[in-house]
Amino acid sequence: MAELIDPFNRRIEYLRVSVTDKCNYRCGYCMPPQGVHPDGRHTEYLDADEIERIVRAFAELGVKKIRLTGGEPLVRKDLPDIVRRIGAMDEIIDLALSTNAHHLARHAETLKAYGLQRINVSLDSLKPERFEAITRGGDLNKVLAGIEAAQQAGLNPVKINIVVMKGTNDDEIEAMVDFAREQGVQVRFIETMPIGQAGIGVMDQHYPMEKILARVRAHVGDELVPLTSRSHDGPARNFRLGNSDTTIGVISAVSQHFCETCNRVRLTARGVLALCLGQEDSVNLRDPLRDGISDDELRQLIIDAIAKKPERHFFNENVHNIQFREMVNLGG
Secondary structure (H helix, E strand, C coil): CCCCECCCCCECCEEEEECCCCCCCCCCCCCCCCCCCCCCCHHHCCCHHHHHHHHHHHHHCCCCEEEEECCCHHHCCCHHHHHHHHHCCCCCCEEEEEECCCCHHHCHHHHHHCCCCEEEEECCCCCHHHHHHHHCCCCHHHHHHHHHHHHHHCCCCEEEEEECECCCCHHHHHHHHHHHHHHCCEEEEECCCCCHHHHHHCHHHECCHHHHHHHHHHHHHHHEEECCCCHHHCCCEEEEECCCCCEEEEECCCCCCCHHHCCEEEECCCCEEECCCCCCCEEECHHHHHCCCCHHHHHHHHHHHHCCCCCCCCCCCCCHHHCCCCHHHHCC
């Protein structure tokens, strides 16, 4: 079997698949208040058959992990069918979902039955009014119900992602650690990233990894134990809380980039293969697919695309390359 090796000898085994860039929330670091839907044509998006075909091509090239993202994946009505199709692929050993969990309670059991294994939930505040303000209309109670339903369905581990913003929610770092311990979930603190006008607009609220870790250490003391990275940890630097199963992670794309170990690429909802979160390098897969290329030609197109993957992003040095596309378009 051919493998996807980029020019810097990194083996690409992880594909993030955005199924939509629509979302029922409007988090300020992800998209502007009016959303980012330049057109409403349904045909702009990959359909379930096209997603299945592209994912299968990646699987045949050695990709083992798929994460379904958005926007908010659960606003797409055929998401369970997409999960079922990918879950049936023997090559895929890790199928995960990133969600705001607003609609998760009624779908968790079905998604688990169709092959979904894990979820990540965006949760930037445990205070209802603040949560509503950050998400511009989100309902914290529905999110908490979704988390509980996911745990009951066996979608474990449940990982909570909090984007830490100075002056907005940085006072909840300790509370989120306590929440993780009490609820038996994982928590990952994420630095703001200068992607798109929305992301650049919140960089004055950037709160660096070392300050986050200092706060966590002061809160839990010697209970914070460093962990060896595992395959599904991605870019997070992880710690265990004492002898519990609860882990604390920090993702530091800006203050300490993790590009040397990057093993992923992103497929946007409109079928563009984005090779780096912080660079414009990309390859259109949708149009050749619709023009009738064969499976062999599709695999070769992917191989050729990976040969263009850049060495790293340059968040600190230059944001010009990334200010014209929003995080929501890239699937995070």
